[in-house]
Every structure is written in C-alpha cells, then in structure tokens.
Amino acid sequence: MFDKIKKIAVVAFLTLVIWAWAYLALEEDFNQTATLTVSQTSLDLFVSLDIDTPVTLELKLKGSAAKVAESRSKLNARDTDPEKVRLDFYYDAVTEKKAQPGNHTLDLLAFLNNSTKIRNLGLTVESCKIGGREVATIGVTVEKLVEKWLTVKCFDETGSILEHENIDPAQVRMFVRQDNNFEAKVTLTEQQIKKAREYPINVAPYVDLAANIRKYADNRVKIKLPSAEVSLQDRPLQPTVGFIFSKNLQGKYSIELLNENELTETTQFRATEAAWAVYKDKTPYQLLIEVRDSDVADKEVSRQVVYNFPLEFVEKGQIRLNESPRRARFKLLAVPVESGPPAGP
Numbered sequence: 001m002f003d004k005i006k007k008i009a010v011v012a013f014l015t016l017v018i019w020a021w022a023y024l025a026l027e028e029d030f031n032q033t034a035t036l037t038v039s040q041t042s043l044d045l046f047v048s049l050d051i052d053t054p055v056t057l058e059l060k061l062k063g064s065a066a067k068v069a070e071s072r073s074k075l076n077a078r079d080t081d082p083e084k085v086r087l088d089f090y091y092d093a094v095t096e097k098k099a100q101p102g103n104h105t106l107d108l109l110a111f112l113n114n115s116t117k118i119r120n121l122g123l124t125v126e127s128c129k130i131g132g133r134e135v136a137t138i139g140v141t142v143e144k145l146v147e148k149w150l151t152v153k154c155f156d157e158t159g160s161i162l163e164h165e166n167i168d169p170a171q172v173r174m175f176v177r178q179d180n181n182f183e184a185k186v187t188l189t190e191q192q193i194k195k196a197r198e199y200p201i202n203v204a205p206y207v208d209l210a211a212n213i214r215k216y217a218d219n220r221v222k223i224k225l226p227s228a229e230v231s232l233q234d235r236p237l238q239p240t241v242g243f244i245f246s247k248n249l250q251g252k253y254s255i256e257l258l259n260e261n262e263l264t265e266t267t268q269f270r271a272t273e274a275a276w277a278v279y280k281d282k283t284p285y286q287l288l289i290e291v292r293d294s295d296v297a298d299k300e301v302s303r304q305v306v307y308n309f310p311l312e313f314v315e316k317g318q319i320r321l322n323e324s325p326r327r328a329r330f331k332l333l334a335v336p337v338e339s340g341p342p343a344g345p
Helices: 002-025 065-075 108-113 116-121 190-196 273-282 293-297 311-315
Strands: 027-038 045-049 055-064 088-091 102-107 124-130 137-144 146-156 166-168 171-176 184-188 201-203 206-210 213-216 221-224 233-237 241-245 253-257 267-271 287-291 301-304 319-321 327-334
Touching: 027 045, 027 065, 045 206, 055 065, 055 116, 065 116, 088 108, 102 108, 108 116, 108 124, 146 311, 171 184, 171 206, 184 190, 184 221, 190 201, 233 273, 241 253, 253 287, 267 273, 273 311, 273 319, 287 301, 287 327, 311 319
Parallel strands: 027 088, 146 184, 241 287
Antiparallel strands: 027 055, 045 137, 055 124, 102 137, 146 171, 166 221, 184 206, 201 221, 206 213, 233 267, 253 327, 267 319, 301 327
C-alpha cells in the first residue's frame, strides 16, 4: 500500500514539474511604448539623431510567460510604487564608443536589448516602430563643440528681452556649435522678475544647441533689474543694408544680393526713445550680412542677417526685433583680373 502511494506521489510530482517547466518555457509577446532621448554627457560634444528627440518607441517585447507577467506588473504599476519600471532609454555616444565627430549608425534593437532595463526584466525586444513604421537603425551625428565667450541676455517667459541694471559677470564661457551665433540666455519667471527688481538674484545662463537640447553654464550670474519696468514702443523702419566682408575676399569677389527688396521692407522693432535715436539716426547700416571665406564654394548662400543694434542698449533690453529674423540670399561673383599694359618691343 505504501509503495502504491509513493508511486502516485512521484507521478504527481513529476507531472507538476513538467507543467511548471512547460509554463516557464512558454513564450509570450506584448506591445509596450518607450522613449529614447540623447544624453549630452560630454561638455565638448553635441550628439543628435536623424529624428527629433525625445521620441516615442513602440516596442514588441518577448519573454517567458512568467517574465512577461512580472514585467507587465512593473510597467503598469503606479508611479508611486517603488517597483515601477519606466522604459526611458538614453543614448550616450561616449558609452556606446561612438564619440568620434562625424556620422554613425545606431543599431536600435541591439542598443535596446543590451540595455540594463531590458536585461533586468528578462525580456528581448523583437521589433521597434516609430510613428507606426518599423525602424532598425537611426543615424547619429556627433559634432565637436568650441568654447566661446557669450554675452548674457535676460528674457521673460514670453521671450521678450528684459532691461537689466547689471549682470555680473556680463559674459560666460560655454561650449557651442562652431557655425552658429549663440547667445547665453537667462529666462526669469514673474516671481524672479519681482525679486530681481529689489535685489540681485543668482541664475544659471543657458544655450539652446537645438530644439529640446539646452545646456546650462557651470557658473551662475547675478542679475539686478531696474526698480521700474522700462516701456518699449513699436518702431517700424526700412533698414539699410551693409556687409561684414572678409579681407581675403576684398577685390577678388563682389556680392550679388538676391533678395534686397525683401530685406529692406519695413521691419518692426521695439525700443526706448534713446535706443531708437541711436539705431535709426546714428547707425549707418542697421542690418548686416556676414560673408565668409567658405561662401566662395557655394552657388548661392542663405544666412540669417545680423541686426546692428547699439550694444549698450541691447545689454539693457532697450531695443529688440519684433518679428522673425530675416535671411539674406546672395552669391559671390569673381572680379575679372585686369590685364597689365602690353610689353614694349
């Protein structure tokens, strides 16, 4: 009798083991959204993908039934739950050993499957879609940044420049992209503006390297605003046009401005009376076009113009453009070389 019971118990145990093994061996898949963001960890590098980030990823995840059930529980947990898992992925070119300036390729599935989060969940990423389209690779561009001194400008939350009484220091040194004209910005909330009219406040300047990519300076600046707000008035003007021309090109090339009428159309500014008097009446060229040596190689150049505001009023927020900056279109024409006098007999 005992032997019979023993055999039944062994059979039942083995059956349970087989069932458990079969359950663990059974694989399931499910869909889950995630986000991918570029991590700008290196001060002198700017890393961008050929898609706007952060981007939403539509993942198809696969794993054993047990791992899938456990993962779903963690992914769907409340935000306050310490077991909550968020599939937020950060691409770091340095960690991925792709920090050399130039173009690279991100193998998306390999990147995701090698991530700590996916490995800890015991899952694999079978496929990834972006905007409903399956994506296997993403282009990566790495740019070397240069360190420059940038003048600090103060703005409110609407993007309007604020007149300041003092900014200390007036300039900060930051890493920015080579071919862009950057300015260090400080954006003050209404509460900060009220405080800054009473006493100096400490704020960290920043630069926007690209859309959704902002870098802050290591050091803060002290900002003091005037006790009373300065009133800016609308000021229309048909600006005069000048050129910032490399001496290497002078005498060798002439400039053909392709959209002069567009640039000299009435432009809207806002300024105080004093600032406007200097800009309108004492600035020979109110709008400047930068011409670079490298423009020689281009058939046609398009570049944002420089508004030649008097610096002392810009720093105090007493003059600004009240519309989108305009772009100049021009091309360089080689000046014919004059032949010398004929040689004598």
